Amino acid sequence: MGRFGHVIRARLKTSAGDVTVAAKEVRTRDGPCYRSLFREAAILVAVHEDRHHDNLRSNIIQLLALVNESTKKYIVMEYASKGCLLRLLQQTRRQNGPQPLPHNLRYAVHIARALQELQRLALTHGDVAARNVLITADNVAKLADFGQAGDVYTTVQHVSSNKRGKEPANGDTNNAGNEVLPLNWMSLESLETGEYTCQSDVWSFGVLLWEIATLGREPRYDGNNHPTCHQLARTLRRGIRLRKPPDCSGEMYDVMMSCWRESPLARPVPDILETKLMQMCHTMITEKETAV
Incomplete structure (x- = not known):
């Protein structure tokens, strides 16, 4: 539902x-x-x-x-018989504890490939998150739930400023909450102007990586569990990002941080993300085999 x-x-x-x-x-x-x-x-x-x-x-x-x-x-x-990635990550955390990262990173590689296909078609998803990734019986991750998606060249979304990154007039924050939005997955420009592009999908992909590294925990910024658009945009403008998860490598966190650069054009494109993640998987597997 x-x-x-x-x-x-x-x-x-x-x-x-x-x-x-x-x-x-x-x-x-x-x-x-x-x-x-x-x-x-x-x-x-x-x-x-x-x-x-x-x-x-x-x-x-x-x-x-x-x-x-x-x-x-x-x-x-x-039909993807294994359900959504978020539930799979959370079940793993509850039942088995931390798992080798390469096992879950392959799902991120798959979604990077999905973003490449969308970029080629000039389409944006608008809500890249673990809850919108489905896993097939063959352990292949598929990007799904395109209800918020749109053609970035013809349907760039804009809403009134009191629902976005500007402070509501007269301190009225009620209108800011009228629109249901996945705030903690949204890019700075999406929060401020309602603009969704392939680069904003890359920002959300960085949050997806954070979900994978934490085995499905909810992303939260600066101790604020339920920020408004204005509060979160202001937090991000100060350079605050999601904290490095425990046991997450510096290299992995660097990839996340590159997705969260303030300028959309400074963020990596999906094919570069796929290459970096593949290299990380290969390195981790090699190190594991060497240790054995």
Whole structure:
């Protein structure tokens, strides 16, 4: 169950037999929910109709069908049997304690590849986080939940300043909380102006790395559990970032910090992130084998 929709496990009848799928429909039959569903459908169609797209190799959730009837509207997608990455990380922390980082870093590599595909298509996700990453039976991470996504060249989002990084007039903070936003995953420019780009997705990817390093803990800034847009933007403008997690290597934290640079153009592009993470995985595995 999400803010706009909910997903059920279903069976899709095909000529080759029944297939287990995930079917997403609106949570409430109202304008915002339908707009979110249609936005997600449009993004997935754009991805999967691209001539360079390869369903077998892609790290974006696979679109299988669209149902657009008067009473029922579904987005039918591949079924990821291991669920979302956030739950997987939290279960690992509760049951087994810390795990070798390369085991979880491969999921980050997969999502870096997904961001490369979105960048090539000039699309942005808008909410890159462990809760929106699904894990298949083959341990492949897939970026999902594109309800907040948009075309960065035609649908850059802007909202009034009292909902973003500027101090609300007359000290009124009530309006600032009217819009439900994943604040602690958002880039500085998204907080201040409502702008979402491939570079803001890279910022969120840095928070995803932090989630992986902490096995699914909630990111919090400067001891403030529930900041407003204005408070968090001011915190970030002072150069404050998420703290280095325990047992996180300096190299890993450096990658996170590079994603959180104030200037969007100074942040690494997704293919550079993939290369750095692959090198880190290789180094960690080599060091482990050498120690044994």
